[in-house]
Every structure is written in C-alpha cells, then in structure tokens.
Amino acid sequence: MQGDLRVDEALNFLLVGDLVGVAVFAASGASAAVAKRLDLFGVALVGFVAALGGGILRDLVIGAVPPLAFADWRYAVTAVLASIAVFWLHPQLNRLRRTVLLLDAAGLGLFTVTGTLKALDAGVPPVGACLIGMLTAIGGGLARDLLTGEIPVVLQRDIYAIVALGGAILVTIMREIGLSGPGPMALGAVLITGLRLLALYRRWSAPIAVP
Numbered sequence: 001m002q003g004d005l006r007v008d009e010a011l012n013f014l015l016v017g018d019l020v021g022v023a024v025f026a027a028s029g030a031s032a033a034v035a036k037r038l039d040l041f042g043v044a045l046v047g048f049v050a051a052l053g054g055g056i057l058r059d060l061v062i063g064a065v066p067p068l069a070f071a072d073w074r075y076a077v078t079a080v081l082a083s084i085a086v087f088w089l090h091p092q093l094n095r096l097r098r099t100v101l102l103l104d105a106a107g108l109g110l111f112t113v114t115g116t117l118k119a120l121d122a123g124v125p126p127v128g129a130c131l132i133g134m135l136t137a138i139g140g141g142l143a144r145d146l147l148t149g150e151i152p153v154v155l156q157r158d159i160y161a162i163v164a165l166g167g168a169i170l171v172t173i174m175r176e177i178g179l180s181g182p183g184p185m186a187l188g189a190v191l192i193t194g195l196r197l198l199a200l201y202r203r204w205s206a207p208i209a210v211p
Contacts, residue, residue: 017189018055018068019078021110026051026079028103029144030086035100036148040087046147047083048076051107054139058115058132062122101200104141104153108160109193112137112167113185117175126172133168134161159199159206167192 029050033043052069059067069075115136119129138154138161145152154161171188174180198204 017110017114017185019074021107021114022051022055022075022078023082024103024110025054025107025140025144026082027086028100028107029140030083031090031100031103032144032148032150033083034087034090038148040084043087044080044083046144047086048079049147050140050144051079051082052076052140053143054111054115054136054141057139058118058136061132061135062119062124064118064122102197105193105196105200107140108137108164108196109167109189109191111140112164112192113171113189116168116171117180117185120172120175126176130165130168130172133171134164137164137167159204160196162206163192163196163199166195 026047030043030047032050033046038046052067052075055075056067056069059065059069112133116129116133118136119132120126124132141160142152142154167188170191171185174184174188
C-alpha cells in the first residue's frame with residue numbers, strides 16, 4: 001500500500017512538473033512572439049510549440065505514443081491558455097526580454113527534471129536518459145527561436161544545453177542514490193534554473209572556433 005502511494009506521489013509530481021513547465025515555456029514562447037509583433041494565432045502557435053516541442057520529441061524517443069501533448073488535453077489547453085494570457089497581458093509585462101529569459105530558465109529546469117525522470121521510468125539507461133532529459137529541455141526553445149527568426153540560443157555561446165545536460169546528470173545521480181521524491185527533484189529544478197540565470201548574469205559562455 002505504501003509503495004502504491006509512493007508511485008502515485010511520483011506520478012503526480014511528474015504531472016504537476018510537466019504542466020508547470022508547459023505553462024512557463026508557453027509564456028516564454030508567447031513573450032518572444034509578442035516581441036516580434038505576431039498576431040494572436042501566431043503567439044498561440046509559438047507558445048504551443050515552445051511548450052510542447054521538447055515533450056513530443058521525448059515521448060517519440062521513448063516510445064510513448066501518442067505523445068502526451070496529444071493524448072492528454074491538459075497539456076494543449078495549458079499551453080494555449082498561457083500563451084493567450086501573455087498576449088492580452090503583455091502591456092503589463094515590462095522588459096519582455098528579461099521576462100523571456102526568466103521563464104525560459106524556469107522551463108529549462110522543470111523540463112530537464114521531468115524529461116530525465118520519464119526516460120528513466122521508461123527503462124532508458126542512465127546515459128541515454130540524460131541525453132533525453134537535455135533534449136526535452138532544449139527542444140521547445142529551439143523551435144521557438146526558429147519560428148521567431150532568431151538564431152537558437154542552444155547554438156550560440158550561451159551555456160544552455162550544457163546546463164540542461166548537467167542537470168540531467170544530477171537528476172540521474174539523485175535517482176540512483178534514492179533521492180527521487182518531489183522535494184529533491186524540485187530542488188534539482190531550482191538548481192538548474194539558478195545555474196542558467198547565473199550563467200546569463202555572469203555572461204558565461206562555451207568556447208567558439210576562431211576564424
């Protein structure tokens with residue numbers, strides 16, 4: 001009985017983490033679309049893709065078909081509602097650039113944790129689960145940047161994918177030593193988010209080739 005409660009608790013944590021990640025990434029995508037002066041449909045579309053692109057990729061890789069983005073209405077509705085909210089409330093959102101970066105960092109942390117955990121639960125070995133966790137986290141942001149005509153952040157010098165990969169490794173290690181409850185995983189998401197924001201603040205970057 002206690003084991004069943006723990007399973008239910010873990011599943012609820014994954015669901016809540018996923019939906020919160022969907023909301024913040026949708027808001028991030030919608031904010032970027034508003035800054036590009038797209039119409040309501042464009043804002044909703046960019047928000048939807050930014051929120052669910054990484055999760056769709058994750059589910060296809062681990063064989064969870066149809067992906068949750070299509071199988072569970074809560075994902076699509078959360079993404080669209082968050083996008084529409086940003087569209088109507090954007091005059092109150094000062095400094096959209098900073099808002100996008102903050103929401104993106106939060107989404108990175110949440111999706112890294114849930115993506116890695118879902119891969120591990122699907123039986124993917126640790127190394128593969130870390131890569132899937134990273135792809136889950138960066139997939140939506142990559143799609144968002146492409147749709148809004150920006151060079152994807154993950155392809156630039158900003159430490160983005162590296163943070164996601166490091167976070168996925170941290171989540172995997174925590175899982176292996178038994179720290180897999182909502183508390184430790186939430187802490188992991190906060191650490192990933194904080195590291196991404198610190199990298200932005202300190203302007204840390206990966207090396208680039210010198211022409």
